[in-house]
Amino acid sequence: DxxxxxxxxxxxxxRGQHVTLRCSPISGHKSVSWYQQVLGQxxxxxxxxxxxxxxxxxxxxxRFSARQFPNYSSELNVNALLLxxxxxxxxxxxxxxxxxxxxxxxTRLTVT
Amino acid sequence: DAKTxxxxxxxxxxxxxxxxxxxxxxxxxxxxxxxxxxxxxxGPQYIIHGLKNNETNEMAxxxxxxxxxxxxxxxxxxxxxxxxxxxxxxxxxxGTYKYIFGTGTRLKVLA
Numbered sequence: 001d002x003x004x005x006x007x008x009x010x011x012x013x014x015r016g017q018h019v020t021l022r023c024s025p026i027s028g029h030k031s032v033s034w035y036q037q038v039l040g041q042x043x044x045x046x047x048x049x050x051x052x053x054x055x056x057x058x059x060x061x062x063r064f065s066a067r068q069f070p071n072y073s074s075e076l077n078v079n080a081l082l083l084x085x086x087x088x089x090x091x092x093x094x095x096x097x098x099x100x101x102x103x104x105x106x107t108r109l110t111v112t
Numbered sequence: 113d114a115k116t117x118x119x120x121x122x123x124x125x126x127x128x129x130x131x132x133x134x135x136x137x138x139x140x141x142x143x144x145x146x147x148x149x150x151x152x153x154x155g156p157q158y159i160i161h162g163l164k165n166n167e168t169n170e171m172a173x174x175x176x177x178x179x180x181x182x183x184x185x186x187x188x189x190x191x192x193x194x195x196x197x198x199x200x201x202x203x204x205x206x207g208t209y210k211y212i213f214g215t216g217t218r219l220k221v222l223a
Contacts, residue, residue: 004155033211035211035213042197042199042213042214042215042216043156043199043213044213045211045212045213048211056211088153090155090156092155092156098144098203100146100158100161101158101211102158103148103155103156103157104155105154105155106154106155108153
């Protein structure tokens with residue numbers, strides 16, 4: 001079975017632009033979580049979605065938003081990009097809203 | 113938010129047991145402890161989790177103290193491929209679901 005997939009792999013954007021990152025969970029998993037990992041730090045929780053509803057939100061500004069689709073895939077949107085948004089964005093899926101999470105390879109976002 | 117704390121780095125000889133500690137002194141009764149590891153900039157890999165009892169799987173063992181304020185991940189026979197950053201996570205449920213990664217321990221397995 002395929003693991004968690006994310007697209008694109010790498011992305012370069014300019015300050016002020018908008019970006020959409022995509023995630024496809026493992027088949028049968030109904031929960032998707034998003035994390036931001038800045039170089040040299042641990043992943044920081046952004047959102048969790050379960051059955052298309054937001055179940056958790058980390059300490060990120062309203063420029064960050066997400067949604068989950070009926071097929072359980074998910075998008076993370078970031079508006080008005082700042083240099084500090086440059087990071088590895090990780091998506092993780094799980095069967096339910098709790099339990100072990102399986103991470104994708106991440107999307108490396110560079111904001112210039 | 114409450115945090116987990118871990119030593120920043122540890123070394124372990126190949127073939128020996130690696131014992132990675134984690135403090136989570138503000139953990140609540142229904143909150144689980146999870147361990148993940150991350151190799152280079154790949155996505156973190158799930159290792160093990162537990163609530164109160166010690167747990168073991170094919171990768172590792174998890175020892176949780178009786179007061180649940182700390183835990184230890186044990187890799188029984190470390191190999192070079194176990195070199196990674198190991199994260200201890202407590203799943204907090206203060207109104208919303210949050211997964212708070214610790215600072216991580218960079219484990220280096222030495223040949």
